[in-house]
Amino acid sequence: MRKNVIRLTLCAMLFALCWSAEAQQPKKVPRIGYLAGSTPDAQSARIGAFRQGLREPGYVEGKNIVFEYRYAEGKLDRLSELGAELVRLKVDVIVSAAGSATRSAKEATSTIPIVMAQDTDPVGNGFVASLARPGGNITGLSTHYPEIAGKQLELLKETVPKLSRVAVLGTSTRPGNAQALRETELAAGALGVKLQYLDILAPKDIETAFRAASKGRADGVLALGGPVLASQRTQIADLAVKNRVPAVYGQQEYVEAGGLMTYGVSLTDLFRRAATYVDKILKGAKPADLPVEQPTKFELIINLKTAKQIGLTIPPNVLVRADKVIR
Helix, strand or coil: CHHHHHHHHHHHHHHHHHHHHHHHCCCCCCEEEEEECCCHHHHHHHHHHHHHHHHCCCCCECCCEEEEEEECCCCHHHHHHHHHHHHHCCCCEEEECCHHHHHHHHHHCCCCCEEECCCCCCCCCCCCCCCCCCCCCEEEECCCCCCHHHHHHHHHHHHCCCCCEEEEEECCCCCCHHHHHHHHHHHHHHHCCEEEEEECCCCCHHHHHHHHHHHCCCCCEEECCCHHHHHCHHHHHHHHHHCCCCEEECCHHHHHCCCCEEEEECHHHHHHHHHHHHHHHHCCCCHHHCCCECCCCEEEEEEHHHHHHCCCCCCHHHHCCCCEEEC
């Protein structure tokens, strides 16, 4: 009897020691990789929205979650190297800021979950099998709204009724660029506007493009977007003002940098929603089973300071539709 008591006591002590050691084991802090083709400055509002989205389920950067940020700063050929670096760090999830970053992350890993904060056409770009059932290690949010570029051109025409020639700035290597250009061409045909497409593959191409636009007598500019343009948005906005040409963009950062107007999907809303995917994946969900979601929020922002600089009066019927006006 006494031996049994001793055995039970020893077992209880061993159990207590094991439990204590296990309890003292530090809980693994998840590490999130963030991959972007543009600059930290260009991504600041989106990262802020992403962090806000993570705070809602209780994640605090530096406390119970860690981020590894990697920016190509407009040099898209660096994305592959940066994506491979995140894989070597064995991050738990990679958040890709745009299609070019998603492609580089996809090439770097087929096992680490990838959350697209935005992509123009996830199925067409080969990132997912379908929106409802992604089927691989990638899921997230789509900006797929084919009519958006056409609506931007319509907005520019409403703002400048005599608009006849528009310079379209794009990056031919960016996923979704060709489709956006097609939609712009369809709208141009209906509006009786001639387009001049100018390819921006690197920052050095921007001044050349504006010289070509001036030579082509463009009386408007439409920027299709992408990391190269986003990283140089202040230069683009400045050149548009210098040339006294009205321009429309797809993201609010352009207007904040001095651009005239933006109409498009609210990217800050998409980045906030991307945090929900990260939370679900960290809790055990598989990207293959998480449907890709569509944009639900759009915004029109107008910069009246810029309008005044180029001598343009925004028509009341356009101004009244703005979600935000910078005065």
